Amino acid sequence: MGSIDKNNKGEDVIEIINSFELIFKDKTNDDINSNEIDLQYLTKRLNQQSIILPNEILIGVYEIVEDGLTPSIEFIKVQNGIQEFNELNIGLIFNPLLIQNNNDDIKRDGNFFQIINSKFQEIKSKEAEKIAIDTILNLKENNFNNELENFKQIYQINKKFLYELSSRIEILLQNLPQIKDFNKLRHLNSLISKLNYKINDDLKLNLINFQNNLTFYMEILMILQNLKKLNNLQSQISKIII
Structure with a gap:
């Protein structure tokens, strides 16, 4: 009624x-x-x-x-x-x-x-x-149950995606102080800002770009760390030679 x-x-x-x-x-x-x-x-x-x-x-x-x-x-x-x-x-x-x-x-x-x-x-x-x-x-109870199952699957996919994204952002933020390329940092900051409010199909593309950027920054970090090790090694070798 x-x-x-x-x-x-x-x-x-x-x-x-x-x-x-x-x-x-x-x-x-x-x-x-x-x-x-x-x-x-x-x-x-x-x-x-x-x-x-x-x-x-x-x-x-x-x-x-x-x-x-x-x-x-x-x-x-x-x-x-x-x-x-x-x-x-x-x-x-x-x-x-x-x-x-x-x-x-x-x-x-x-x-x-x-x-x-x-x-x-x-x-x-x-x-x-x-x-x-x-x-x-x-x-239509059967259809409802199917829709409910689909919703659960979508929820699990989104949950996994958001967890992965959160983990990658956390790793990146921990290493940001060691990155020297400020232009890339500004680009990354803009990207993260977009991810905060764009919840649509573009999010997948942004995530791919984010992953690529993360890989790039991690490579820079490794290079910086290796350079530091090389400098230390060079210093030690110089002392030995002297």
């Missing part, structure tokens, strides 16, 4: 642009109103919405069904229960399986949903159909 909002664009046209779930009261053995909407929550929700989204108002209720396009008894009860908040009292019944199967024979007024109590000539329903499509995705 849920509510439907609209954007005021004309008397004969209504556009469904948003929705939110309605909260039922907690079910207890002694609660005779366990199937009623929590009007206290609804009041608070609409008060907040009037400040944040002043152009959106509560216009009705939707229900997602699995058989045909017939509203349930609970749907009618909800409609009656929120009449004081419901400005237009429109009802929409969705069957996501009809959209999934593209069953034109059960279309109502050219749509895969049933409109109840509507005085409008046109209802724009992109958001409404999105609700139904999202429900289809939720029903």
